Amino acid sequence: MLPVRVRFAPSPTGPFHIGGARSALFNWLFARHYGGTFIVRIEDTDLERSTRESEENILNALRWLGLNWDEGIEVGGPNGPYRQTERLELYRRYTDALLKSGQAYRCYCTEEELAAEREEQLAKGEMVRYMGRCRDLSPEQCAALEAEGRKPVIRFRVPEDHVIRFNDLVRGEVSFDCGGIGDFIIVKSDGIPTYNFAVVIDDHTMSISHVIRAEEHLSNTPRQILIYEALGWQVPEFAHVSLILGQDRSKMSKRHGATAIEQYQAKGYLPEALVNFLALLGWSPGGEEEVLPLQQMVEQFSLERVSKSPAVFDLEKLNWLNGNYIRTSPLERITDMAIPFLEKAGYISLPLTEKKYEWVKMLVALVRDYLNCLEEITEHAAVFFDDKVAIDEGEAREILAGEKVPAVLKALKTKVTTGPALTETGAKRMLKEVGKELGVKGKEIFMPVRVALTGHTHGPDLNRVMAILGQDGVVRRLEQAIIGREK
RNA sequence: GGCCCAUUGGUCAAGCGGUCUAAGACACCGCCCUUUCACGGCGGUAACAUGGGUUCGAAUCCCAUAUGGGUCACCA
Numbered sequence: 119m120l121p122v123r124v125r126f127a128p129s130p131t132g133p134f135h136i137g138g139a140r141s142a143l144f145n146w147l148f149a150r151h152y153g154g155t156f157i158v159r160i161e162d163t164d165l166e167r168s169t170r171e172s173e174e175n176i177l178n179a180l181r182w183l184g185l186n187w188d189e190g191i192e193v194g195g196p197n198g199p200y201r202q203t204e205r206l207e208l209y210r211r212y213t214d215a216l217l218k219s220g221q222a223y224r225c226y227c228t229e230e231e232l233a234a235e236r237e238e239q240l241a242k243g244e245m246v247r248y249m250g251r252c253r254d255l256s257p258e259q260c261a262a263l264e265a266e267g268r269k270p271v272i273r274f275r276v277p278e279d280h281v282i283r284f285n286d287l288v289r290g291e292v293s294f295d296c297g298g299i300g301d302f303i304i305v306k307s308d309g310i311p312t313y314n315f316a317v318v319i320d321d322h323t324m325s326i327s328h329v330i331r332a333e334e335h336l337s338n339t340p341r342q343i344l345i346y347e348a349l350g351w352q353v354p355e356f357a358h359v360s361l362i363l364g365q366d367r368s369k370m371s372k373r374h375g376a377t378a379i380e381q382y383q384a385k386g387y388l389p390e391a392l393v394n395f396l397a398l399l400g401w402s403p404g405g406e407e408e409v410l411p412l413q414q415m416v417e418q419f420s421l422e423r424v425s426k427s428p429a430v431f432d433l434e435k436l437n438w439l440n441g442n443y444i445r446t447s448p449l450e451r452i453t454d455m456a457i458p459f460l461e462k463a464g465y466i467s468l469p470l471t472e473k474k475y476e477w478v479k480m481l482v483a484l485v486r487d488y489l490n491c492l493e494e495i496t497e498h499a500a501v502f503f504d505d506k507v508a509i510d511e512g513e514a515r516e517i518l519a520g521e522k523v524p525a526v527l528k529a530l531k532t533k534v535t536t537g538p539a540l541t542e543t544g545a546k547r548m549l550k551e552v553g554k555e556l557g558v559k560g561k562e563i564f565m566p567v568r569v570a571l572t573g574h575t576h577g578p579d580l581n582r583v584m585a586i587l588g589q590d591g592v593v594r595r596l597e598q599a600i601i602g603r604e605k
Numbered sequence: 606g607g608c609c610c611a612u613u614g615g616u617c618a619a620g621c622g623g624u625c626u627a628a629g630a631c632a633c634c635g636c637c638c639u640u641u642c643a644c645g646g647c648g649g650u651a652a653c654a655u656g657g658g659u660u661c662g663a664a665u666c667c668c669a670u671a672u673g674g675g676u677c678a679c680c681a
Contacts, residue, residue, distance in 0.1 A: 129680080161681065163680090163681080164680055166680090167680075225679095229678095236678090243607065245606090245607040245608060246677050247607095289609095289610070289611090294608075298607070307679055312679070312680085317681085333610070333676095335676095336610070336675070336676080337609060360674090361675070368674075395617095398618085402629095406619090406629045408618095408631090423619095425617090427612065429617060430616060435617065435630075435631045435632080438630090438631055487642095488644085559640085560640040563640090564641075565641070568641070575642080576641050577641070578643075579639090
């Protein structure tokens with residue numbers, strides 16, 4: 119078997135999409151599984167829409183996800199440059215060769231003429247394709263057209279009566295009839311090659327062994343194979359991965375919600391959770407365990423286990439996975455990730471003192487069970503940053519209106535005021551003593567205290583809540599509740 | 606519309622002719638844990654698109670139909 123060389127070749131025309139990330143991931147997993155090479159190349163032949171900014175975004179997202187590449191843009195390698203607009207000279211060579219051999223020709227049709235042809239075909243229900251008007255122009259005709267000021271495009275002469283077959287590594291045997299493919303453009307009138315042409319030259323000159331990409335490229339494959347054949351090159355293996363769909367089962371796009379990787383990053387999703395989720399979308403591990411560290415995915419990955427049918431993006435499952443990683447990752451890491459969100463909410467200001475950091479860590483440890491993503495920490499932490507407690511409507515107010523409540527709160531306030539700095543065990547002890555002294559049992563003491571301190575009837579462990587609030591915080595909130603009662 | 610691809614529970618999916626009275630995960634429901642909630646544990650509801658073949662036997666193979674998707678650019 120040839121050495122495995124795969125590539126991810128995004129066009130830098132917008133934010134880095136979920137679908138692109140999955141393609142990159144599958145290529146990466148494939149390369150790592152077989153000890154091959156993972157290459158990143160930039161396909162920026164669309165001069166209008168390509169920007170360096172989105173190229174940067176994509177590369178950053180790739181790095182954030184942990185998908186490092188061995189060769190390509192920024193890291194270099196023997197087959198560079200890795201940006202298509204920097205390889206124009208190379209494409210020109212092959213264009214000339216095809217022109218010389220008659221496998222390509224110049225076409226002078228205007229966009230208007232092409233559009234008219236297209237509409238006619240569409241109206242007749244035929245396959246839309248170029249009918250070959252300029253196929254057999256003589257040099258004299260070309261010169262005349264050019265004298266008119268028409269700038270030609272270069273089209274590939276598609277052989278008639280030819281069927282392209284290939285064995286797709288995920289879809290199996292696929293075939294296309296060339297009769298349905300018109301002579302397609304390989305070089306635009308501005309001299310820039312089109313995707314279908316450049317991709318073949320790049321993949322070949324970079325010795326790509328397997329082209330793993332999204333299914334939307336399936337119908338481009340016969341065109342590309344035609345070019346490989348015309349140039350006498352060996353055709354690589356293809357693997358077309360099915361698309362990611364939105365809830366309505368159409369190709370996932372912005373209207374389905376967050377589709378850019380950086381949006382998930384900004385909401386506080388962990389890269390490994392996203393990677394794990396993306397891997398599960400269209401691929402299934404052999405065993406029953408679905409929460410998999412990267413290394414295990416590398417070991418288990420194979421194209422044979424990649425699904426042929428499209429997958430609906432399920433945010434609930436991503437949330438579950440991410441929550442899972444939030445709960446099981448080292449506390450310090452989660453704390454560090456949570457800090458920017460707390461800062462942005464105005465709850466803390468940086469830099470943190472050692473003591474304050476430890477305090478934030480306690481807080482994070484307390485609320486992380488509740489989180490789908492780090493962004494949500496602000497809503498769960500809010501109650502610790504404002505001594506003016508807003509009491510929930512309904513049940514919470516009823517609880518606070520209980521007959522024994524003032525006595526309980528006052529007794530606790532006294533205990534906390536006179537006691538040492540609050541700790542989890544200290545709080546627990548005080549609560550117990552208050553209960554004993556007043557002859558009040560369980561719920562009647564815990565619930566009013568919880569409501570007085572947090573405003574809610576539900577929430578994390580009360581002892582730890584008290585420890586985090588600290589002596590002052592607890593006292594202020596108890597006072598406030600007592601005053602509220604007396605009014 | 607032409608061409609291409611797909612079709613197992615609400616979602617992701619295992620299954621590659623008998624071991625399928627069809628796994629697992631998310632979601633949902635119930636129970637347990639917890640003087641709350643969440644986490645966690647245990648259990649439950651829920652699926653082979655339809656119709657024809659092939660075969661002793663089909664979720665698995667073939668053909669239609671239906672449904673969904675992709676693609677038909679001087680975009681990639």
